[in-house]
Amino acid sequence: MTARIIDGKKIAEELKEELKGQVAQLKEKYSLVPGLATVLVGDDPASHVYVNLKIKNCQNLGIASFNYQLKADTSQEELLGLVHKLNSDPAVHGILVQVPLPKQINETEILLAIDPKKDVDGFHPYNLGKMVIGENTFLSCTPGGIQQLLVRSNVKTEGAHVVVVGRSNIVGKPIANILLQKNSMANATVTVCHSRTPNIANFTLQADILIVAIGIAGFITADMVKEGATVIDVGTNRIGTTATGKAKLTGDVAFEEVSQKAGAITPSPGGVGPMTIAMLMANTVKAARLSIGLKP
Numbered sequence: 001m002t003a004r005i006i007d008g009k010k011i012a013e014e015l016k017e018e019l020k021g022q023v024a025q026l027k028e029k030y031s032l033v034p035g036l037a038t039v040l041v042g043d044d045p046a047s048h049v050y051v052n053l054k055i056k057n058c059q060n061l062g063i064a065s066f067n068y069q070l071k072a073d074t075s076q077e078e079l080l081g082l083v084h085k086l087n088s089d090p091a092v093h094g095i096l097v098q099v100p101l102p103k104q105i106n107e108t109e110i111l112l113a114i115d116p117k118k119d120v121d122g123f124h125p126y127n128l129g130k131m132v133i134g135e136n137t138f139l140s141c142t143p144g145g146i147q148q149l150l151v152r153s154n155v156k157t158e159g160a161h162v163v164v165v166g167r168s169n170i171v172g173k174p175i176a177n178i179l180l181q182k183n184s185m186a187n188a189t190v191t192v193c194h195s196r197t198p199n200i201a202n203f204t205l206q207a208d209i210l211i212v213a214i215g216i217a218g219f220i221t222a223d224m225v226k227e228g229a230t231v232i233d234v235g236t237n238r239i240g241t242t243a244t245g246k247a248k249l250t251g252d253v254a255f256e257e258v259s260q261k262a263g264a265i266t267p268s269p270g271g272v273g274p275m276t277i278a279m280l281m282a283n284t285v286k287a288a289r290l291s292i293g294l295k296p
């Protein structure tokens with residue numbers, strides 16, 4: 001069997017077209033322009049690529065972007081000062097502080113300082129808590145994007161056994177909680193495995209839906225996947241550079257062999273990545289709508 005390819009790029013484009021319409025309507029009806037502030041500290045090349053992509057997407061959708069690039073030796077106080085300034089700026093509806101942050105910065109303190117109403121990354125513990133108890137909130141962009149990818153490609157989560165490989169705060173833990181919720185876009189039975197789980201294959205082989213975010217290139221091989229399973233690959237691992245100097249990326253799943261056994265699979269790149277950006281745009285539009293008392 002050859003797996004159906006879940007085309008994240010195409011689904012993200014559909015979502016962004018919907019958002020474009022919403023942004024135009026907000027401008028016309030309410031003179032409201034959604035605004036996203038991006039904050040990048042230091043010179044990590046991958047973070048630069050991601051943040052630039054976020055800025056470009058804002059431009060394409062008619063979202064205003066306010067971009068802050070700070071030096072690698074920025075102090076905690078300077079960064080906190082910027083977050084406070086953005087919290088009280090009415091043109092800014094969403095604040096994104098790209099992580100990881102340099103070593104001298106206390107990341108948790110920075111994330112806690114962001115106004116939860118502007119936390120379009122869904123990283124603030126207040127919003128994470130709301131998500132865990134099933135309240136409407138900003139879902140973190142990657143896990144929110146995975147859920148949309150499943151819904152929009154007609155993969156039923158209800159009653160399915162979802163196995164998540166990876167327990168990070170920005171992917172593994174939130175996606176497990178999101179798919180555990182009591183609603184028709186979730187209602188899954190969820191197992192979470194991680195780097196200290198013995199015999200991971202015992203668990204992955206039971207997955208109807210396997211979500212992999214462990215950060216090891218080609219970690220999931222065909223012998224670890226049940227025939228016909230849906231495989232969502234969140235990994236983007238650098239495995240060198242192309243002749244033109246661009247990063248060569250690959251997922252956490254050995255795509256060639258696993259796609260011969262799975263029922264459906266996301267490529268990486270081109271699967272979850274584009275959805276992350278689309279969800280950030282969606283959360284920014286949502287924050288802008290909520291700021292004037294509209295429904296999310």
Ligand code: GUN
Nearest residue numbers: 096097098099100121141
């Ligand atoms: N670093 C990797 N992914 C993300 C993300 O979704 N948001 C932020 N702020 N930083 C990241």
